[in-house]
Amino acid sequence: MDKLExxxxxxxxxxxxxxxxxxxxVMHESDGLPVGEIARGLDVxxxxxxxxxxxxxxxGLVKSERRSRLVVYRADLDAVQGLASFLLKDCCAGHPEVAAAFAATASSYGAAPKKGDRS
Known part of the structure; x- marks a missing residue:
């Protein structure tokens, strides 16, 4: 990714x-979600x-595809990786222990927020 992207x-x-x-x-990446389910899940x-x-x-963060009468959206994980790579490209000034902490954080999983959750 370049700076403008x-x-x-x-x-x-x-x-x-x-x-x-x-x-x-991102939580539902393997299958994606229909627009209606996203709207209900976020109460939007x-x-x-x-x-x-x-x-x-x-x-470039999500992609959609039509499945019969549904439009299903999926997160573009390549874009997520591109963002992370851009941010961490010059990371840590040669300190592998700091880079390892970033890698450990990236491998952990968390739940998507409910509407109004700002965490």
Whole structure:
């Protein structure tokens, strides 16, 4: 990723509903989620969610596919890896113990937030 792509991605994530939607999609990466399930899970109206998902898609963070009558969204994990690589490219000034702490954090799992959770 180049600097402008990273800025676009972080700009897209710099809004609570979009961040929550992205985190929810990361949790369900293997299968993705239909738009209706995302809307219900986040308690967001469909038209509002569609706008947010379009912003995430333009930033390259999510992809959609039509499955019969459903539109299913998935997080683009290559984009997540690109963001992390960009941020950590010059990490740690040669201190492997610091780099190891980042690697341990990246391998841990957590739950997606509920609406209103700002953690």
């Amino acid at each position: 990273v800025i676009d991605a972080f700009g897209a994530l710099a809004q609570p509903t979009r961040l929550d939607a992205f985190r929810l999609l 109206p469909h038209n509002t969610l569609s706008t947010h998902l379009a912003i995430l898609a333009r930033a």
